[in-house]
Amino acid sequence: MGIYLPIAEMSVNMVVLLAMGATVGFLSGLFGVGGGFLITPLLIFYNVPPAIAVATGANQVIASSFSGALAHFKRGTLDVKLGLVLLAGGLVGSSLGIYVFAYLRSLGQLDLMVSLLYVVLLGSVGGLMLVESMRAIQRARSGQGASLRRPGQHNWIHRLPLKMRFRASKLFVSVIPVLGIGAVIGFLASVMGVGGGFIMVPALIYLLKVPTNVVVGTSLFQIIFVAAYTTVVHSTANQTVDVVLAFLLMVGGVAGAQYGTRVGQKLRGEQLRALLALLVLAVALRLAFDLFVKPASVYSLAGGL
Amino acid sequence: MLFRRGVLLILLLTVAGQAAAQQEEPQPEGIQIGLSTDSVAITSDFAGTNLTIFGALDNADPLVSLQGRYDVIVVLEGPPRTTVVRRKTRVLGMWINTQSVAFRDVPASYSVAMTRQPQDITDPASYSRLALGVDNIHLRPLDASNAPMTIEEFTAALRQQKEVAGLYVENVGGVQFLSRTLFRATLYLAPHVPVGTHKARAFLFRNGTFLRETSAPLTIRKAGVEQRIFEFAQQQSLLYGLFAVLLAILTGWLGRLLFRRD
Numbered sequence: 001m002g003i004y005l006p007i008a009e010m011s012v013n014m015v016v017l018l019a020m021g022a023t024v025g026f027l028s029g030l031f032g033v034g035g036g037f038l039i040t041p042l043l044i045f046y047n048v049p050p051a052i053a054v055a056t057g058a059n060q061v062i063a064s065s066f067s068g069a070l071a072h073f074k075r076g077t078l079d080v081k082l083g084l085v086l087l088a089g090g091l092v093g094s095s096l097g098i099y100v101f102a103y104l105r106s107l108g109q110l111d112l113m114v115s116l117l118y119v120v121l122l123g124s125v126g127g128l129m130l131v132e133s134m135r136a137i138q139r140a141r142s143g144q145g146a147s148l149r150r151p152g153q154h155n156w157i158h159r160l161p162l163k164m165r166f167r168a169s170k171l172f173v174s175v176i177p178v179l180g181i182g183a184v185i186g187f188l189a190s191v192m193g194v195g196g197g198f199i200m201v202p203a204l205i206y207l208l209k210v211p212t213n214v215v216v217g218t219s220l221f222q223i224i225f226v227a228a229y230t231t232v233v234h235s236t237a238n239q240t241v242d243v244v245l246a247f248l249l250m251v252g253g254v255a256g257a258q259y260g261t262r263v264g265q266k267l268r269g270e271q272l273r274a275l276l277a278l279l280v281l282a283v284a285l286r287l288a289f290d291l292f293v294k295p296a297s298v299y300s301l302a303g304g305l
Numbered sequence: 306m307l308f309r310r311g312v313l314l315i316l317l318l319t320v321a322g323q324a325a326a327q328q329e330e331p332q333p334e335g336i337q338i339g340l341s342t343d344s345v346a347i348t349s350d351f352a353g354t355n356l357t358i359f360g361a362l363d364n365a366d367p368l369v370s371l372q373g374r375y376d377v378i379v380v381l382e383g384p385p386r387t388t389v390v391r392r393k394t395r396v397l398g399m400w401i402n403t404q405s406v407a408f409r410d411v412p413a414s415y416s417v418a419m420t421r422q423p424q425d426i427t428d429p430a431s432y433s434r435l436a437l438g439v440d441n442i443h444l445r446p447l448d449a450s451n452a453p454m455t456i457e458e459f460t461a462a463l464r465q466q467k468e469v470a471g472l473y474v475e476n477v478g479g480v481q482f483l484s485r486t487l488f489r490a491t492l493y494l495a496p497h498v499p500v501g502t503h504k505a506r507a508f509l510f511r512n513g514t515f516l517r518e519t520s521a522p523l524t525i526r527k528a529g530v531e532q533r534i535f536e537f538a539q540q541q542s543l544l545y546g547l548f549a550v551l552l553a554i555l556t557g558w559l560g561r562l563l564f565r566r567d
Contacts, residue, residue, distance in 0.1 A: 062554060295393060
């Protein structure tokens with residue numbers, strides 16, 4: 001079943017895209033992540049131009065994070081205030097990201113930058129998560145309880161000025177690192193077409209010591225807005241959002257997510273994290289492979305100025 | 306008898322005279338093409354297509370036709386666009402775009418159909434004079450200050466990339482004579498054929514000599530919903546972006562209603 005994508009200007013197989021969405025939806029339900037970091041590389045492997053893959057990925061992320069955030073909002077595991085401060089930083093970072101995106105595109109270095117960012121970030125986050133989850137699995141085997149949050153333990157971040165109280169997260173922390181994390185995630189969201197959950201979650205847990213139960217909901221909440229902002233700006237500045245492509249991915253993704261969640265409930269937290277780490281590393285390796293192995297053709301064509 | 310012979314002779318002379326007159330100033334052959342439509346619409350299930358162009362020869366010499374010495378080449382040329390060719394080189398072990406050459410007015414696509422193998426139609430010099438055929442498309446760099454060697458390499462790469470992408474194609478035997486004067490050309494359009502105004506051109510050869518060229522415009526555009534989405538995205542990009550966001554939120558919300566998991 002072929003379908004013509006009006007913005008990407010190419011004919012693709014509808015079933016492949018629905019399956020791609022469903023697979024990523026399954027994984028995002030399984031691991032509680034938005035799935036943008038999988039969608040964008042998959043689209044690039046499927047020969048969708050990177051600029052369109054990135055902008056459309058951001059569009060798709062809205063759907064999955066909105067449906068996820070709704071669930072967390074009902075459960076009360078969402079810190080709206082923390083989310084809004086992260087968002088303020090996120091919008092600044094995202095605007096900067098769009099500017100950098102357009103500039104790199106004009107230089108012909110966008111593909112490289114997107115690949116590099118993916119390799120470096122996915123590689124390091126995946127590596128750290130794998131180490132952490134392996135330790136947790138070992139601890140669990142030796143009978144010790146694993147805890148990520150160690151109250152009373154403070155780092156340099158907690159000595160910064162301009163403190164603010166976040167009641168739902170039981171947190172009293174300076175707004176500077178919160179804004180900073182938001183800005184970095186916003187920047188990555190617009191350059192990489194990701195929600196940034198896979199960086200946001202560890203950053204909130206390890207840097208800000210936000211309780212694990214509110215982290216995912218809060219991260220999803222602010223990702224909705226950053227991804228929405230990114231989508232709108234990409235569509236006005238670069239006209240690279242393909243709604244037909246995004247819609248196919250969303251439908252597959254939303255359907256796949258529920259099965260992922262069901263399977264996810266049967267697995268243990270540290271096992272899930274180890275699996276997610278392996279998945280993230282696999283994507284990073286695949287992208288690194290393209291970067292370091294001699295391409296089939298060293299030449300490529302790009303549209304005019 | 307003598308009288309009869311004389312008539313025959315006169316008749317023969319007349320015939321010969323007419324034939325001579327025809328050889329002296331024959332009606333020039335012409336070529337015409339007709340497009341069944343002046344626009345091709347790309348719909349949601351578009352996956353490449355064959356475009357058929359009919360054409361006819363005017364004042365074709367029956368003898369030459371009979372011997373099959375007329376040859377026709379039909380070209381569908383895509384809209385001219387500035388195209389940048391980039392080359393990757395190895396930097397710190399990574400393959401990075403380092404060099405680029407921009408070319409002006411590069412036909413976005415170039416589909417050729419011809420009656421037989423190109424070398425059997427005419428000689429390379431004619432092809433290059435007519436800028437006819439994938440290897441002879443006129444490609445000029447935007448900035449001519451680059452080294453000639455580099456430009457040559459990038460020009461070759463541009464052609465090759467277009468061929469790999471299926472945008473520059475040649476269909477030998479794609480033009481067939483249906484009768485002595487009527488021919489049909491079958492041109493291949495790639496699934497990602499660029500939209501815009503294309504130019505259909507037909508070239509007529511006799512015994513390897515170029516006679517005449519004719520052309521007709523053909524618009525390739527997206528049809529229906531695809532066209533509206535594309536225009537919407539281009540002309541009202543802010544609204545389009547907001548619509549994309551709304552669609553995503555609606556899908557997410559509906560997804561949660563349909564597949565509630567808690």
